[in-house]
Amino acid sequence: MAASRKIRILQAIRQGQIGGGESHVLSLVAALDKERFEPVVLSFTDGPMIDRLQQMKIPSHVISSAKPFDPACVSKVSALLKKEEIDLVHAHGTRAASNLFLPAKLNSLPMIYTIHGWSFHQDQPFFKKHLRILSERMLTGLAKKNISVSASNRETGTRHFSGFRSEVINNGIDLDHFNPARQIKDLREELNIPADHTVIGYIARITLQKDPLTLIRAFSLALQQNSNLTLLVVGDGDLKKEMVELAEQLGISANVRFQPFRTDVPEVLNAIDVFCLPSLWEGMPIGLLEAMAMAKAVIVTAVDGSREIVQHNQNGLIVPVKDPEALAAAMTLLHHDASLRGRLQVAASATVSREYCMKKMARKVEGIYSGIIQTPQRINIHEPNHI
Numbered sequence: 001m002a003a004s005r006k007i008r009i010l011q012a013i014r015q016g017q018i019g020g021g022e023s024h025v026l027s028l029v030a031a032l033d034k035e036r037f038e039p040v041v042l043s044f045t046d047g048p049m050i051d052r053l054q055q056m057k058i059p060s061h062v063i064s065s066a067k068p069f070d071p072a073c074v075s076k077v078s079a080l081l082k083k084e085e086i087d088l089v090h091a092h093g094t095r096a097a098s099n100l101f102l103p104a105k106l107n108s109l110p111m112i113y114t115i116h117g118w119s120f121h122q123d124q125p126f127f128k129k130h131l132r133i134l135s136e137r138m139l140t141g142l143a144k145k146n147i148s149v150s151a152s153n154r155e156t157g158t159r160h161f162s163g164f165r166s167e168v169i170n171n172g173i174d175l176d177h178f179n180p181a182r183q184i185k186d187l188r189e190e191l192n193i194p195a196d197h198t199v200i201g202y203i204a205r206i207t208l209q210k211d212p213l214t215l216i217r218a219f220s221l222a223l224q225q226n227s228n229l230t231l232l233v234v235g236d237g238d239l240k241k242e243m244v245e246l247a248e249q250l251g252i253s254a255n256v257r258f259q260p261f262r263t264d265v266p267e268v269l270n271a272i273d274v275f276c277l278p279s280l281w282e283g284m285p286i287g288l289l290e291a292m293a294m295a296k297a298v299i300v301t302a303v304d305g306s307r308e309i310v311q312h313n314q315n316g317l318i319v320p321v322k323d324p325e326a327l328a329a330a331m332t333l334l335h336h337d338a339s340l341r342g343r344l345q346v347a348a349s350a351t352v353s354r355e356y357c358m359k360k361m362a363r364k365v366e367g368i369y370s371g372i373i374q375t376p377q378r379i380n381i382h383e384p385n386h387i
Contacts, residue, residue, distance in 0.1 A: 006038045007373050010086045014095040016047030016062065017236075018261055019205055020286040021093050021116045024149070024171055025049070029058050031172070031362035037369065040084050042077070044070075044099065048263050059084070069098040077103040088112065088373055094119040094132075097139045110144035110372050115153050115166065117283025117305065123208075137161045145368055149284035152304030167368065171284045172361030173352055178266055178293035180349070185264075187271040191257050197230045198335040201272030201296070203265065204287050206237030211278045211301075211322065213239065213246055218278070218327035220250040226335050234259045234268055269294040273341065274334050280321055282306050289356050292316070292348035297341045299330045309356075315347035 009032075013025050026049060029039040041053055041060040053060040063076045081089070081103055089104045089111040091097035097113045104111040120132035140146050140157065146166035148154035157164040176182075193199060200219065204210045212233070219231045233243070233256060240258075247256045262268055269275070275291035275298045282288075282305030289309065291298055298316035300306035310316035317334070319326040334341045 006034075006036060007087050007369060008038045008040060008085055009088045009090055009369060010040050010042055010081065010084065010100075011090050011092065012042040012096040012100050013049075013092040014043070015045040016043040016049040017045070018048050018052075018263060018265075020171075020283075022047075022049040023286045023290070024114075024116065025092055026052060026056075027172060027174055027358045028362055028365060029053070030056065030174065031358050033362075033366060037366065040086065042080065042096075044073070044095070048261065052263065065099065068095050073099050074102050074106075078106050081107045081109065088369060090114065090369075091143075092116060094136065094139065097143070098135070101139060101142045105142075111142065112145045112147060112368065112372070113139055113143035114147040114149065115140075115157065115283065116149055117153065117281070118156055120160075121281045123280060133160055137164075140164055140166070144372055147365070147368070150305050150308050152308055153283050156304075167364075169361055169364045170356055171286050171289060172358035173286070173289045173293045173356050174358045175293060175353060178269070178290050180270065180295045184270045185267050187264075187267050191232065191259070191271065193230050193232070193257065193271070194228070197228045198226075198274065199272040200229065200231045200331055201234070201269065201275050201291070202231065202277075203234040203268060203275070203291070204277065206233070206235050206240040206243055208239065209280055209282075210237075211280050212237075212243045214322055214324050214327065215276060215278050216243055216246045216250065216252075216256075218324040218331065219256070220247075220252050221324055221328035222331040222335070223252055223255055225332055229255060229331070229335060231256045232259070232268070232272055233257065234262055236260055265290060266294060269296060272296060274299060274331065276327070276331070277301070277306060278319075278321075278327060279303050279306060284308070289352055293352040293356075295345045295349040297334050297344040298348060299327065299334070309351065314344075315351045316344055 044065045046062050050060050065073050089109050091100045092114045093116050120129045148166040148168050149171050151168050154166050206212050247253045275296045277300045282303050284305050300310050301321045302318050312318040317330045319330050
């Protein structure tokens with residue numbers, strides 16, 4: 001690589017939908033120093049992230065695959081690495097790393113693996129969990145460098161893998177984009193939300209991890225005491241149909257607004273008063289950080305990634321996992337106590353501004369890129385991980 005040539009980095013992620021990892025990639029490629037680095041993005045599904053990258057004029061590619069590890073992708077990814085003259089591979093998440101490690105090896109390219117939460121968790125059957133632990137141990141061992149998006153992610157890896165090492169670089173938020181002071185469209189009228197309602201917002205994938213059914217049950221309990229509440233649900237996922245049906249069964253559909261994935265997230269956040277994330281587990285939830293950046297009071301469950309960001313009654317509220325009564329009580333408290341809600345809003349915004357800025361995140365990642373690309377040694381599948 002000529003000394004004057006920019007470092008070309010393939011940023012790879014599982015899918016082109018807008019979620020936490022995808023938002024992270026968008027923020028990272030936007031904030032990278034374009035005088036030194038040229039990002040190229042690979043996704044294994046199409047979606048709004050790809051559309052956004054095209055608007056940003058960032059080269060992007062889709063190699064379609066729904067498999068966690070797809071041997072059919074190896075030659076296609078390898079050809080892309082050659083075509084784009086990639087110097088460094090950066091895999092975001094387990095599925096991207098699973099489909100990148102072999103092409104990277106075949107092209108003698110170092111791979112960085114950013115862990116956006118582990119693929120194994122305590123609610124999985126024993127065999128499935130054990131298999132995924134073995135897979136993660138292999139991927140982290142093959143990576144030239146591991147990045148954990150939270151200290152809890154790194155601690156989990158250390159508990160499960162002998163010799164595991166990674167650098168913690170927290171997710172960062174674009175504070176210009178997620179800025180409550182700028183002029184933002186008011187969506188409440190469009191969504192037919194009464195002006196006097198307190199709006200609880202859920203903006204996430206509707207999957208088991210995010211526990212949307214407990215959210216519906218909790219909101220139903222809160223409505224029994226407070227009729228002027230609206231729940232705004234934005235997202236899609238395999239539990240959406242069940243979530244809609246449960247709202248109908250509980251007779252609360254008139255107070256729930258369901259929306260598909262939307263790209264105007266600042267506008268959606270501007271329409272809510274309280275952000276709720278009732279997860280069963282988390283890495284470093286970007287949706288939570290975006291809500292806090294928009295100065296929203298937040299309610300989260302007592303799981304590692306969320307507890308790393310939120311301190312109870314200081315910059316948000318924390319409730320137990322799978323506890324609809326406690327979640328409903330937190331909703332009711334923030335509905336009635338405007339003073340508490342305002343104090344938490346100010347503290348939430350200050351937390352993100354101080355600790356989770358996109359530009360700070362990008363500078364730290366750039367330091368890793370520079371350190372690796374200046375090292376002549378390439379990744380060797382037979383060598384231990386010297387991180």
